[in-house]
Amino acid sequence: MLEFKLDEDFEGFLEDFGMPEQQESCSSITLEKFKNKLPERLLEYWQEYGFCSFKQGLFRIVNPSDYEDLLGEWLEPTDIPDNDVYHVFARNAFGDLFLWGEETGYKYKVMVARGWVIEKKGKVKKDHNTAIEYFFGFLDTASHDFKDEAGNVLFESCIKKFGALAPNEMFGFEPSLIVGGEANFDNINKVNIFVHLSILAQFGQIEVLDHDALIRKAFS
Template structure:
């Protein structure tokens, strides 16, 4: 059956541009995730493969490749007991975007901050058989700006400067800050390095608190109280 574009993913592509396919998705992988992840996501996989956008600013990924890393970050946090989660996308700075089979995009792992950020999720729509609609909403709110990070000293976006210095990101690479902000480093272009994605994520998981944080926690950090 021919791929049919939907308005929300069309909007996503207008923001991020044409994807670079890194890996075609096998029938075995599609069969493995059918009934676990939204059908619409599998259709994107069939059409575009596992791919990157804007030199690696955003990736649509194979969850199987990230399973071990995700489990390292979520271990002993009670999250894996509440739902079955899969990494479906990530940013060039190593943020892992999780999709729960019951809850949707309820968590994002943010390695530079050493936290697991809890969102509202989409349990109600998924329970009502609208997982594809929830997934469309996931992509609709993504933008190059929200996937990028700003230099705390200059307020300028960091990713484009990093690509100019280090080159486009490969599927197994990420940009990181040395040292990581949670370890006393600063989120500046001056501290950026290009590193092996999985090695770096495992290192950051070992040295961070892996605290579960939500919007209320961010507000408290920003304004006190």
């Protein structure tokens, strides 16, 4: 293993998000499983930092193996699996999943609270190492918070009420926004991410949105 060299994009990410928490080392078996499927640079992050959270669970780098079944449930109603093989490589406190395609790179983000699968531009495979560096370099903490109906961010209030998130936990709305629940603090609970997202997938209201469709949703 070569000595790890921190790139400026991930360095900027660490400046914004702080040092890793709840670190779990990445095994050689996992590295071998995802070799040539995910960017080599991402695997180097795994070797250096492991699977870990940032800012009490606001953002988390995850083991894709843990999310394979769940991702299958979310993508099964769509034609997305026909185009590439996708893996969850990161997620946030409100359950949003970030997907990397073996050929297409960062192609989709799943906004689970809304039941939306949002299409991104993606990248050809020869650019994947640069693309994963850019992904982390352009992240900001505010984009991973969630706003209530009045536009107030919720994460800090959730942490004060429920405490930091464990690796298998997220903040979810009960009742779900997908079935008409309201986005307010009183409806948030700390839940098991695998159970909660599996239930949401079973509602059968998953929508795939490109950029234009997302804009229309935002202003509808």
